[in-house]
Amino acid sequence: MIYRNRTEAGKHLAAMLKSYADRDDVLVLALPRGGVPVAFEVAKALRAPLDVFLVRKLGLPGQEELAMGAIATGGVRVLNDDVVDYLEISDDVIDAIAAIELEELERRERVYRGDRPEPDVHGKTVILIDDGLATGSTMRAAATALRQLKPARIVVAVPVSAPQTCDEYRMGVDEIICGATPERFYGVGRWYRDFSQTTDEEVSELLERSRSQQTEDQLAHSH
Numbered sequence: 001m002i003y004r005n006r007t008e009a010g011k012h013l014a015a016m017l018k019s020y021a022d023r024d025d026v027l028v029l030a031l032p033r034g035g036v037p038v039a040f041e042v043a044k045a046l047r048a049p050l051d052v053f054l055v056r057k058l059g060l061p062g063q064e065e066l067a068m069g070a071i072a073t074g075g076v077r078v079l080n081d082d083v084v085d086y087l088e089i090s091d092d093v094i095d096a097i098a099a100i101e102l103e104e105l106e107r108r109e110r111v112y113r114g115d116r117p118e119p120d121v122h123g124k125t126v127i128l129i130d131d132g133l134a135t136g137s138t139m140r141a142a143a144t145a146l147r148q149l150k151p152a153r154i155v156v157a158v159p160v161s162a163p164q165t166c167d168e169y170r171m172g173v174d175e176i177i178c179g180a181t182p183e184r185f186y187g188v189g190r191w192y193r194d195f196s197q198t199t200d201e202e203v204s205e206l207l208e209r210s211r212s213q214q215t216e217d218q219l220a221h222s223h
Helices: 006-016 035-046 081-086 091-113 137-147 200-222
Strands: 026-030 050-052 055-060 063-072 076-079 125-129 153-158 175-178
Touching: 006 035, 006 153, 026 035, 035 050, 035 125, 035 200, 050 091, 050 200, 055 091, 055 137, 063 081, 063 091, 063 137, 076 137, 091 200, 125 137, 137 153
Parallel strands: 026 050, 026 125, 125 153, 153 175
Antiparallel strands: 055 063, 063 076
């Protein structure tokens, strides 16, 4: 299964999430930026609110790809104690890197959300969406951070995933739904004909469109 683009992938994924449609406890959260066009289609099909959940990895100085933790929406910080202890990373170093990443996280929050408050996930069923999972480290960080905000249930949903990553135990979530888990994975982008970068403008526009849709649906229901 090769998706034409993230929109088509989102429609395919939405069909697999039908059981979550029309429920007032469901919230769809996208990992920006690539997860947003996918999540937009899911939220539309489920008639559920859409928002973003931002995660920034805390990379080691000089070895940024090695994550010693992450920070996320809602001021949550998660540390990988094994890495921190093994490499004897001091609190000062962690705080300094977290401060830099927090600035970028807050910048993105402002760009995407403006002055609207962060989504209230407490007691909700949260469907966490990205455009695909390779190692799953960002999604795992997102799920761990989200868990601290006390949702009732976390569902991870992606159009495509490496087979070994599509596992709720490894992700630490209640359910995981993967549209496809090709044996020969080779990376998320291989399963999209168009895998071009999603821009900040597109993210903001889709969130805006989703909110208008939500308002229309609510008005339609109240009559």
